[in-house]
Amino acid sequence: MRQNPSDDAGIGAAHPGRRHNIGMADKVIPLADHRALAAPPIVPPTLVAPSGRVVDSLGRPLRDLRISVTDRCNFRCSYCMPREVFDKDHRFLPHAALLTFEEITRVARLFAAHGVRKIRLTGGEPLLRKNLEVLVSMLAELRTTDGQPLDLTLTTNGSLLARKAQALRDAGLQRVTVSLDALDDAIFRRMNDADFPVAAVLEGIEAAARVGLGPIKVNMVVKRGTNEDQILPMARHFRGTPVILRFIEYMDVGATNGWRMDEVLPSAEVVRRLADEFALEPLAASAPGETAQRWRYAASAAAPGGEIGLISSVTQAFCRDCNRARLSTEGKLFLCLFASRGHDLRALLRGGYADAEIASALGLIWNGRTDRYSELRGARPEEDFEVAPRVEMHYIGG
Ligand code: SAM
Numbered sequence: 189m190r191q192n193p194s195d196d197a198g199i200g201a202a203h204p205g206r207r208h209n210i211g212m213a214d215k216v217i218p219l220a221d222h223r224a225l226a227a228p229p230i231v232p233p234t235l236v237a238p239s240g241r242v243v244d245s246l247g248r249p250l251r252d253l254r255i256s257v258t259d260r261c262n263f264r265c266s267y268c269m270p271r272e273v274f275d276k277d278h279r280f281l282p283h284a285a286l287l288t289f290e291e292i293t294r295v296a297r298l299f300a301a302h303g304v305r306k307i308r309l310t311g312g313e314p315l316l317r318k319n320l321e322v323l324v325s326m327l328a329e330l331r332t333t334d335g336q337p338l339d340l341t342l343t344t345n346g347s348l349l350a351r352k353a354q355a356l357r358d359a360g361l362q363r364v365t366v367s368l369d370a371l372d373d374a375i376f377r378r379m380n381d382a383d384f385p386v387a388a389v390l391e392g393i394e395a396a397a398r399v400g401l402g403p404i405k406v407n408m409v410v411k412r413g414t415n416e417d418q419i420l421p422m423a424r425h426f427r428g429t430p431v432i433l434r435f436i437e438y439m440d441v442g443a444t445n446g447w448r449m450d451e452v453l454p455s456a457e458v459v460r461r462l463a464d465e466f467a468l469e470p471l472a473a474s475a476p477g478e479t480a481q482r483w484r485y486a487a488s489a490a491a492p493g494g495e496i497g498l499i500s501s502v503t504q505a506f507c508r509d510c511n512r513a514r515l516s517t518e519g520k521l522f523l524c525l526f527a528s529r530g531h532d533l534r535a536l537l538r539g540g541y542a543d544a545e546i547a548s549a550l551g552l553i554w555n556g557r558t559d560r561y562s563e564l565r566g567a568r569p570e571e572d573f574e575v576a577p578r579v580e581m582h583y584i585g586g
Contacts, residue, residue, distance in 0.1 A: 225579075226531060231548060235548040236551055238303075238551060240302065240303045241303055243554075248509070250303050250511060250554050251303060251477060252305070252307075253304045253512070254514045255308070255514075255515045256314075256514070256582075257309055257323065257517065259280050259583045261312045261345070262347055263382045263384065265381065268441075291534070291538075292515075293323070295537065302551060305336075307327055307330075307338050309340075313347070314342055315342075315349065315352055321361075328360025340360060341365065344364060345366070345384075346366040346393060347388060348392070349366065349391075350394075353392070354399050361401060363401050363405075371421045372421070373385055379414065404430070410437065410438065412450065412452065423462055427466070435496070437452050437502040438502070442580040452503070466486075467485065468483045468485060471495065478509075479499050479501075481504075519537060523554075523559050525581065526578050527579055
């Protein structure tokens with residue numbers, strides 16, 4: 189029987205901002221709980237079957253679905269889940285609030301009917317979700333509207349990858365992206381704030397390569413003054429291998445990382461530093477809506493080639509091509525990484541609604557999408573760009 193979609197059986201009321209001492213000055217970190225900020229979607233009275241070609245108000249298709257399978261992580265990277273905020277008192281989602289594998293697969297199938305071709309599992313740290321390979325095997329059964337398997341991938345901090353790579357591959361995962369911010373062990377341990385060594389992540393990358401989870405991408409978030417001196421060592425390490433190293437601008441996601449523009453090292457500066465040592469050639473985008481600008485090392489007998497990418501969400505917004513939707517751990521749909529509110533799909537999933545009704549509601553949501561946060565932020569001087577508090581990245585997934 190249907191229940192009122194606004195009856196939320198999950199987490200309780202939002203908890204207000206908490207005071208934390210983060211370093212030299214006392215500072216209030218506004219940890220607004222966006223997990224509660226989600227309206228139940230409207231199911232239109234006249235149902236419209238998915239055409240596989242849904243577009244939003246700016247003509248952007250829906251191609252890419254990122255699914256956060258857990259809001260927990262075993263790292264405490266200061267730019268994502270600072271330990272001062274996500275400490276032992278932080279209330280993560282209770283297990284009953286999480287979408288089950290069946291619910292995730294059902295939603296993913298409806299997204300595929302609207303045109304989604306790629307699914308990325310993320311989090312939190314997705315490999316912390318128990319039996320994740322079972323979910324992978326369920327998602328691997330899905331097909332695009334033209335009958336192809338979905339492009340099925342996963343973003344991980346690599347800490348459990350060496351152990352899980354084979355099972356994930358056997359279940360049907362196609363490739364992985366591994367986050368690694370430094371090769372220097374002391375810098376890396378400081379950045380992950382969990383004392384986790386570089387060597388174990390490198391082992392994870394090797395295991396993924398061995399079992400065929402490629403092409404592997406490695407994501408390095410570059411923070412000025414923190415790991416900028418790791419740009420060249422990382423480039424040297426992965427150059428000449430099939431691994432694609434991607435440099436990511438430190439983004440103003442969430443509300444807890446104390447983001448400052450002066451800690452962003454623009455991609456243009458990263459390219460300039462790389463070009464001092466390597467000959468680089470630009471590459472064309474490999475897919476519409478691709479987030480990274482691609483470059484390759486000019487190869488010769490003496491100098492092995494390879495590809496790198498730059499993700500410049502701060503200095504060169506790519507909202508115009510954004511074809512991504514994000515599903516939070518407990519089933520809230522977000523249309524932008526910088527969103528303040530979601531759409532509570534779980535209310536429909538657990539409210540007795542039929543696939544046709546949920547698919548119709550999804551179409552309506554995407555049709556009405558207007559988000560272009562980074563573009564607007566880039567076009568306006570920082571001081572008069574007031575934004576509503578944003579959702580945390582570990583919760584909706586990177
Ligand atoms: N735990 C997994 C991992 O470490 O890859 C998946 C989730 S994590 C939120 C996904 C990606 O977001 C990681 O590559 C991480 O470095 C990146 N990320 C998190 N916060 C960021 C920020 N403020 N700016 C840029 N990238 C960020």
